[in-house]
Amino acid sequence: MTTDLSAHLDGFDPISLPELESHAGLQARVDRKYIVDFETLERLLAMLGNDYLALEIDGERLQRYDSVYFDTPGLMGYKHHLQGRRKRFKCRTRLYGGTAAFFDLKMKGRRGETVKRRLALPAAAHGSLTSDASAFLKRELLQEYGTAAPVQLLPTLHNSFARLALTHRRREERLTLDFGLSLGRVDSDDTYRMRPGHVLIEAKSPNGLGTVDRILPHLGARPLTMCSKYCLGVALAHPDLPTNPYRPLLRRHFDPTPVPAAPAPLPALAPSRELALAIAA
Numbered sequence: 001m002t003t004d005l006s007a008h009l010d011g012f013d014p015i016s017l018p019e020l021e022s023h024a025g026l027q028a029r030v031d032r033k034y035i036v037d038f039e040t041l042e043r044l045l046a047m048l049g050n051d052y053l054a055l056e057i058d059g060e061r062l063q064r065y066d067s068v069y070f071d072t073p074g075l076m077g078y079k080h081h082l083q084g085r086r087k088r089f090k091c092r093t094r095l096y097g098g099t100a101a102f103f104d105l106k107m108k109g110r111r112g113e114t115v116k117r118r119l120a121l122p123a124a125a126h127g128s129l130t131s132d133a134s135a136f137l138k139r140e141l142l143q144e145y146g147t148a149a150p151v152q153l154l155p156t157l158h159n160s161f162a163r164l165a166l167t168h169r170r171r172e173e174r175l176t177l178d179f180g181l182s183l184g185r186v187d188s189d190d191t192y193r194m195r196p197g198h199v200l201i202e203a204k205s206p207n208g209l210g211t212v213d214r215i216l217p218h219l220g221a222r223p224l225t226m227c228s229k230y231c232l233g234v235a236l237a238h239p240d241l242p243t244n245p246y247r248p249l250l251r252r253h254f255d256p257t258p259v260p261a262a263p264a265p266l267p268a269l270a271p272s273r274e275l276a277l278a279i280a281a
Contacts, residue, residue: 008045012166014056020167020174030113030208033227034201035253040219041177041199047215048166052175055165057097062179066095066160068127068186069230070153075241078234082242086112087145090230091137091153095126103133107144115144127186129153155186157233161200173210176202183233190258192236198253200227224249 036044054061069092071077080088089107096102101121109115119136129137138149160182166175178200184191194200201221203212213223226245235243235250236258243250250256 008042009054009061009164011050012052012054013050014061015053015167017055017057020053020055020165029116029204029206032203032205032208032210032213032223034203034216034221034223035194035198035227035249036201036216036219036221038197038199040221041201043219044201044212044215048211051169051211052166053169055167060097062162062164063097064160064162065178066098066126067092067158067229068094068155069157069159069233070129071156071234072150072152073154075156075234075238076150078231078241081228081231082245086110087147089141089145090228091133092230093121093126093128093133095123099123101126103130103136105137105140107140127155129155157183157230157237158186158191159183159229159233168211171211172206173212174204175210175212176204178202181229183229183236184258185233185237188237188258189260190237191260192233192258193255195253195255200229 086108091105093103101123103119103121105117107115117140141147141149161178162180164177181194182191203210235246
């Protein structure tokens, strides 16, 4: 089902990226993730009223994100996440809109919160673990965990999606809406996609009890306990690996049959020019 969301999305006032980072950078936060259909999303947006601002860059609100994750040859990062280890991490390079790139490191804090560290990169470095990124990773893991970085990290998984980012006007809360999520191994042309008509919502707040976290249960949505994009992609692309906690989520929301790599089609958000970003399969 394709729902015209533009009437709701156009109602949010814009905010620039520097303003958003200053207002709600949330480098240490609690993330709650939800997958809902477009009808539920439309109801959620209507309930947010004018309390939220929409990130707008160069007149566009829907931005394409492209990520490459790194792991050991034995997929240690995936296995540590599956085991629920406190001292675990994920690292990736991410390309924003084809022009800005960062090396991102996500770790678990002492209270279970997500701790994010970021290093700016040249766009051409996307998909590579540069010497600067490797040194950054070693330094941050030593500081946060007192442990050394793995000796060998390889590009393992690729994902792409289009994101709309919102932030609360007064509170330190952010909300991201990811459309057209596709995941696949770096060494394969096949990708797996989230089922059409659904969106991945990430609610980010200091304590996991933000505005959206209070609204969504009333709309029949519950936070997902295991919903790392990286781990979902690995579970889909490596069916020989243990995937027990992810199986119900994968069956419900993802197509188990891979398709040739291409950006997944996005929802129809016309007539708004800002939301009519022409990215289609």
